[in-house]
Amino acid sequence: MQHQTDEIDDASGGPAPQTPVLRVAGVSKAYGATIALNSVTLEVLSGEVHALLGENGAGKSTFVKVLSGIVRQGGGALSLDGTPYEPRSLMDARRSGVSTAFQELSLLPNLTVAANLTLPHPLKGGLGLASRSRNEARAVELLHQFDAADISPRSIVSRLSLAQKQRIEIIRAISHRPRLLVLDEPTAALAEPEWLFRIVEQLAASGMATLYISHRLSEVRRLCNKGTILRNGDSIGPIAIAETSDNEIFRMMVGKRSEERRQVASGSSVVRDVAIEVSGLTGESIHDVGFSLHKGEVVGVAALEGQGQRELFRILGGVARPLRGTISLEGSLVNLKSPGQALAAGAGIAFVPEERKSEGIFLTQSTCANVTLPLLNRLSRFGLVSSRREYAVAADQIQRVQLAERLLRLRISALSGGNQQKALIMRVLLSGARSLILFDPTRGVDVGTKQTIYEVIHRFVQDGGSVLIYSTELPELVKLSHRCLVLYRGRVAGELSGENLSEEGLVALATGHNIEEIRSRETA
Amino acid sequence: MSAFVSRKVSDQTADRSIRLWLGNGALVVSILYVLLFAFYAAAQGDVFGLQPMNDLANDTLPLALAAAGGTVVMLTGGFDLSVAGVISLVNVCIATQIGDGPLNALWGLLLAILIGLAVGMVNGALVAFGKLQSIASTLATMIVCSGLAIVVLDAPGGNVSDFIADNATDPILGVFPAAGAIALVIVLLWLVVRSTAFGVAIYAVGADETAASLAGVPVLRTKFLAYSLGGICYGLAGFMLSAVTATGSPSAGTPFLLLMFAAIAIGGTSFAGGYGGPIGSMVGAALLVLLQKALFSAGVSSFYTVIFQGAIMILAVLVGGISASIAAGRSR
Amino acid sequence: MTKTSPSEHATAAPVPEASAKATAARSGFRIGPEGWTTLALFGLTVFMILASRLISSGFGSWQQAQAILLLSSFTIVLGFGQGLVILIGGLDLSVGVVMTLGGILAYRWIGTSLVALFWAIPCILLVTGCVGAINGLGATLLRLPPFIMTLATSLIIYGVFLGFTGGQPRGVASPALTSAYTSTFAGLPVILWLLLIFIILATLVQSHSSFGRRLYAVGTSPMAAYIAGLPVRLLIVAAYAISGATSGLAGILLVGYATGATLTMGQSYLLPSVAAVVVGGASILGGRGTYLATVGGALLLTTLSTIIEALGLAEGWRTVIYGLVIMLALLALRENMGIGWALTPKFRNTASRSRPGGAGHKPNKTGGNG
Structure with missing residues (x-):
């Protein structure tokens, strides 16, 4: 560079x-x-x-x-x-x-605006104690100075709107001069x-x-x-x-990778039966989301951070519940009340969450135990698990994700992030579900693991499974998916497929632009 | 635009006052207390004189002090079980080691505070710097303290000096209950503490540790100090308990464990931290003590009282959780 | 689960590759860390029994070892239930009172009849199991902190005792139960054979059954277990129910040993049950520990307190030692920490690294894709 x-x-x-x-x-x-x-x-x-x-x-x-x-x-x-x-x-x-207004906001929800603005050292009045009036006066002064007088310094932060909170965060950062x-x-x-x-x-x-x-x-x-x-x-x-130009900037952000051609997805284009059909799905951060996922298909979801993708995936995984809207599996309506039900519904939906360590794998357990969790019933006789059979099954299966057999006996916490992710994917595959909901499955893993995950996804859909995948890496989506939805502010901002599926197009849609407009403006 | 904003603000204020009122544990509990007191007065008869008032204040204060200390820890998001051990240990020390006379009494008070502070500092160090779970580490210190209490005095007995037993429990100058005065001092002290950077930090840490550290709040130091302050309160509670009971017992503190958490819950402090305050807990403690007395004077036998306490404990935590979440505006 | 511990931020910090490899190499042995803990506890127990010869000539004998085994039988039985509850990240502070409940019921129902033994014991286990299930329901459905829920139920049960027994339980100690402690089979007291069977069954349930394996999953990460489709609440309630039943069983045994029942007979076994589990290497955060290690912990603690008693030290010191041992075990078992943590300079690095706002927080946001 x-x-x-x-x-x-x-x-x-x-x-x-x-x-x-x-x-x-x-x-x-x-x-x-x-x-x-x-x-x-x-x-x-x-x-x-x-x-x-x-x-x-x-x-x-x-x-x-x-x-x-x-x-x-x-x-x-x-x-x-x-x-x-x-x-x-x-x-x-x-x-x-140097002072920073953080994206994740560093405000304390239980304190007033005035208290938040003067953290961590409240202004002192007589007696050397924090004086509420002086703190509020200071807050009023700041709020007026920075044109936010509509916010009361006595408001509790948890009751402010997100926009108001963001203004307070910014004002606090500025207030340190x-x-x-x-x-x-x-x-x-x-x-x-x-x-x-x-x-x-x-x-x-x-x-x-x-x-x-x-x-x-x-x-x-x-x-x-x-x-x-x-x-x-x-x-x-x-x-x-x-x-x-915008396009040049997008290209610089994306880099050379955009020239890589799509490999995996180009194969099957036969339209098959619908596996999951979602319509009018509305939650706290998504509005009226609808799409369908077919058997044998990989559908990508692209979005910038915080556009509702997390909620959408958690609803489909049965972890969160929507306010409105319907989900149907193979034509019949389902009500996903828990991940257990999602796994059992229809041909089964399995969810891979973003937080691998806290929601995915079981850190203190062995890799083998992690992988075979969905198979416990099949592996046990009279409620007792035969560890020999368990090991044999696990050793046989992990070849599918190219995980070395010697890792089976280790605690999964001793494995690299990539190998942990392979084990997690393996476990999800063993659950027998025919639809996978993958939330950023390649986050923070090495190139080799990524390749393995791509292959697993590819093979899974070739066998008639269906995959909905969100990724922060656009080239990955371009490479993997047949179609790609873009979420922007909780809504489906557009869908790209075939020739139109490009990183620049995704970036533009994801930032609220329309790639067609940009192109036509440039050529004009 | 400006009209829109102002309407929104006024909505918010109305909304807030209702929520604050509902979520304000101290206020709701105070009203409950008055109602229960009316019932108690009807059942018991003579309750308004100085002597009955003084007795009630004396019986209330130890639990109120303990609850105040436990609340400070709970505001940071921790559970402090060491209260039972500290009170027992202080009680047996006062009952066996402290002689008569004002100087000795002063030394006793100092000893109580030092014991509480020492245990609190150990708790704080284990939780803040040792990164241990608060329940586990305070359970360990509680056990150690109860053991030490048995070492000091292996069976109920001992004798609290008359000076302490009289002066800390009799009305001051014959007009105002000493226990009431001490409670007032504690309330005032808390108001002072709350107005320091440390006081604000307690609430900040309890609400969101990450955000607090991003806002520059010294999270570990705040936790350490909160446990230390809690310990001091337990020490004081042990001292007052000794003065009231005038005797020592190595298990004097055991009942406080459950009652303290019940008082905190009734007082409207969130068990998740960040919302509530010691004053509500002190009123909650007063309510629990009054309830026992009212049940007793209504002729309910003691085993029902025990069952009642257990049930109230569960109810208090449930109701407390709901009211705290109303206060936090998270009542979805 | 009301709130995740703040320290999780620290423990989830990215593990440097080197240390991860070291861990991998270390745990490559057939005997895992839990196995070593168990061996160490049993070894220490034997060593202490032998070493206690120096204190008094009556010590260190086979008789004394047998006495210690008999004494520790209650903690061993209690430790199974307590261990399961701690395994799923809870804490059962009602085991003492539920044990008393079991004892009082056994005292009342079994009496001198041999037949009663066959219906009364299942009934008692059912009753105490239900008490445990109520604890579990409070912890899951009402989301009460486990220590509060279990303390509250113990208070309520104690109140019920007071009401129904008038302070003095009536009944007769069953001769059959007593004989389990007095008569021998193949050279050993019958109770020790029964205990051996119990330990084998319990180990099978905890470490080798699909039920036990699911409990480990729930204890390691309730959220991951939920997402993996496990019935998390049901499993938690089951763990508490088992803890209730084992407490009842320990109470029945205590009637046989003490040939009587009092309202506080189980009280003094609460702390040892927690201590045995924690000393056995179970993490109080859940997800770790084996039953055999708990058995080792129970034996070690019983031996320790027997020796303390023999030294003529007050009962209080025993409690102090329980507390200190728990504290040390907690410190020693922290994630990525050896026992010598306080002495090594490495500790200071770790402490400063996981300072709030340090590298430890929000690890998920830091993992770049570079």
């Missing part, structure tokens, strides 16, 4: 050389074997709003954590106003002048992003540097001149936003 920082700076021949507020040089971070950040390099100048763009899993959130002092970088160097910056904690970062403000997807829940733009522009004019992390290109164009793109833990840039 080549970093073009210097060239572009030189080429643009900007104003007098200025010490950037934030300079990041070759920062890396690995969690165990997983590399979250490979090498990130960027600079943010005083008064600049710098965009940071990237797909899910590109390393954005890890980078935010490094900047905010939550995790320490593995390598590379950070400096703030020319001095080395190595925050050891969140408070340390804040003292150095940072040199560098980090905004992590600040508009995910904001109905009126203009509010934020005004404030950011105002503060930028007074010299504050801002790192603006978003997937919404329109906002980025509105607010930022320069940006950096993260892809697989590497930075690309800086790029001049105004001079780069």
